[in-house]
Amino acid sequence: MNIELNDVELVLQIGAGDHAAEAELFRRMAPRIRLYGLRHLRNESAAEDLTQMVMITTLESLRARRLREPEKLAAFVLGTCRMTVMDLRRSTQRKERILEKFGTDLLKPASFSMPPLDHDRLERCVQNLRERERSVVVMTFYDEQTGADVANFLGVSEPNLRVIRHRAIHDLRKCMEGAA
Amino acid sequence: MNCMNPIDAAVLADYWLALLSSSEEDALELHLLDCDDCGQRLREMIVLADGVRKLAREGSVRMIVSDVFLQRAAEGGVKVREYLVPVGGSVECTVTAEDNILIGRLTANLAGADRVDICICNENGVEQLRMPDIPVHSGTTSIACQESIRIMKAAPSSKMIMKLVTFDDKGSEQTLGEYAFNHTRSMPGPGAW
Numbered sequence: 001m002n003i004e005l006n007d008v009e010l011v012l013q014i015g016a017g018d019h020a021a022e023a024e025l026f027r028r029m030a031p032r033i034r035l036y037g038l039r040h041l042r043n044e045s046a047a048e049d050l051t052q053m054v055m056i057t058t059l060e061s062l063r064a065r066r067l068r069e070p071e072k073l074a075a076f077v078l079g080t081c082r083m084t085v086m087d088l089r090r091s092t093q094r095k096e097r098i099l100e101k102f103g104t105d106l107l108k109p110a111s112f113s114m115p116p117l118d119h120d121r122l123e124r125c126v127q128n129l130r131e132r133e134r135s136v137v138v139m140t141f142y143d144e145q146t147g148a149d150v151a152n153f154l155g156v157s158e159p160n161l162r163v164i165r166h167r168a169i170h171d172l173r174k175c176m177e178g179a180a
Numbered sequence: 181m182n183c184m185n186p187i188d189a190a191v192l193a194d195y196w197l198a199l200l201s202s203s204e205e206d207a208l209e210l211h212l213l214d215c216d217d218c219g220q221r222l223r224e225m226i227v228l229a230d231g232v233r234k235l236a237r238e239g240s241v242r243m244i245v246s247d248v249f250l251q252r253a254a255e256g257g258v259k260v261r262e263y264l265v266p267v268g269g270s271v272e273c274t275v276t277a278e279d280n281i282l283i284g285r286l287t288a289n290l291a292g293a294d295r296v297d298i299c300i301c302n303e304n305g306v307e308q309l310r311m312p313d314i315p316v317h318s319g320t321t322s323i324a325c326q327e328s329i330r331i332m333k334a335a336p337s338s339k340m341i342m343k344l345v346t347f348d349d350k351g352s353e354q355t356l357g358e359y360a361f362n363h364t365r366s367m368p369g370p371g372a373w
Contacts, residue, residue, distance in 0.1 A: 142236035153246035155317025166190035
């Protein structure tokens with residue numbers, strides 16, 4: 001399979017019945033859909049379910065040539081992600097039905113490895129942040145406190161808090177990359 | 181693939197934390213479904229966020245924390261050990277193997293203080309370390325200072341003095357309060373550093 005195909009070409013080939021193009025679409029889109037799932041479902045297993053369901057819906061549509069504007073593949077997948085997240089929150093039963101229909105061969109979990117993290121270095125980098133930035137980063141990431149909670153604690157506005165948080169994240173990343 | 185419009189790491193963090201407006205989120209998600217470079221950087225941010233969360237749960241970072249943070253930590257099953265110390269006061273303290281977070285709560289009147297530092301001193305009052313410009317505001321009546329529990333679990337019995345200081349118009353240091361912590365080691369280990 002020529003992996004240099006752009007999205008439009010991929011859509012057209014799937015519509016023409018090219019199974020290799022389907023595999024390439026899965027390889028390309030599944031990790032992206034899984035990230036969306038992690039963000040909205042906060043659960044790896046649920047994100048994997050979402051990936052399978054969105055890929056099935058997308059493949060069904062492309063096989064049936066229902067995507068009128070192939071250049072809008074990403075927008076179509078995003079819309080499908082949103083609808084499927086709502087579905088997943090309503091019920092998990094549909095998954096079993098569609099897995100029966102499609103089988104599991106095509107829908108094996110996508111390769112999706114997270115980058116490694118040097119925890120000792122992270123601890124040093126967090127400790128090296130300015131006091132204000134350290135508190136903001138740790139309290140925001142821990143339990144994902146809202147901006148309003150942290151802004152209220154600091155006695156600053158939410159836009160000011162955003163500035164502090166962004167500066168802290170940049171400093172933290174620089175330190176983790178060894179540039180600070 | 182090289183992204184022509186890479187998304188700022190801090191914006192990716194805001195996305196992960198659900199702090200973007202819906203229109204910002206819409207645009208970013210559309211980009212992420214078309215860009216593996218930014219997807220990879222989002223993965224790095226997720227890992228970083230998880231790492232910071234782990235550090236917070238371990239209580240291994242020295243920092244100022246809010247009451248909301250402590251409340252949520254306790255609700256999440258984290259064991260918080262807290263010592264309240266009045267201005268000029270002292271407290272007998274320790275830490276056990278079961279504790280996850282250690283807090284020294286310093287009572288203080290910060291009215292009129294623009295910048296506040298915490299000086300961590302030895303038993304003779306000699307400054308060993310300073311936490312400059314701590315995140316507090318003038319209406320605060322107490323400051324929750326988290327000490328690294330990993331360090332304190334290893335620490336021998338010792339006395340530590342914390343000083344809260346501010347600065348007048350001329351930049352001269354003014355002490356707002358002193359607080360003594362008489363730490364007794366309750367876990368096995370060496371008698372001194």
